[in-house]
Amino acid sequence: MKRDKIVRDHVTINFRIDKALKSRLNSIVSRKNITLSKYLRDVLEEHLSEFERYELPNENQAEDKGELHKEFFQFVIWLYTKKEERKRLESDTIDSYIKLIKRLDGKLPSYVIHELDKVLVDLFRIKSAIGFDGEFYNFPNSPFEEKKLDYKKLEQFFLSADYLTHLE
Template identity: 35%
Template sequence: MAKSDTDDQSVTFRIPRALKNKINQRAEMKGVRLSEYLRELLTSVVEDRVCQGERERIKELENQTFLSSKEFMQLLVWMYSKREAQKYNKETDYLDDHIKTLKQVGDHVPVDLSKEFDKVLKSLLSIDRDNSYSTYDFIKGYGEKEKFDFEKLEKFLLSKPIKVPNLPPFPLKKTR
């Protein structure tokens, strides 16, 4: 057998028989030799391809968790309620809670929508908490640049399919 012109090196290591059997089975299912299968597998680990799909799945789950969180829902309800009553109310507006939530939004929504939420954050940070006649700039805005685009938010929320977890069937009692 002639030596290859490549600089391929060999690696030898011991593994349990059960693991080797599983690896052999997977190589056979792919229709490749054991060494080819292991070479591809090790290359994908070193090049970080194995974990990329898992990281993307985790990020999507984190986004879904945040977007369906009580804090985010409270923020949205509060924002929509301010379209009607724009004045600051010290007792019911819980600005610190909304500011905390707004600071997290950018990690979970597209950039263009994140910029819209930045308008809300800027408005909340600039509110005069000692003045009960203060109003929120993100509602009316002084020009379209400062006004929150509710339509953009609605398009984002309505464009995503709702993922409902698989639940066991509801047991029905038989009537006699």
């Protein structure tokens, strides 16, 4: 495992965690073959970025609505491409799909959110998978109904007259 170079603008933060958490962290970093410091920096950066994006007031909300419509439309097209070809591609932007699904929570009817949660769980599985387990998405045609995306429910939502008002 290669150590990160110390950079002059980096500072040190010390805090205590319990042994079980430390053990879990060590397991993750050894599988990822990175240092604990790098992993924690990445986790903190991702968490802060999400907090700043979704929980702090945003001056550009009107612009964000248009962007949300665009991202959602692209995501739906991606969902339908996975119905035909389940293989994970390098171009699949899993992190952006995860963030989008989180942003949609509360903006769409609960039955649509329930279906998107199935995709979200599968995206997390793919993101953390190692080897063959991360090569194919399960949500398009899982043999388990509770894990399989119901495309008919999505179509029902899109065919409703007021689906765009949900993204406002």
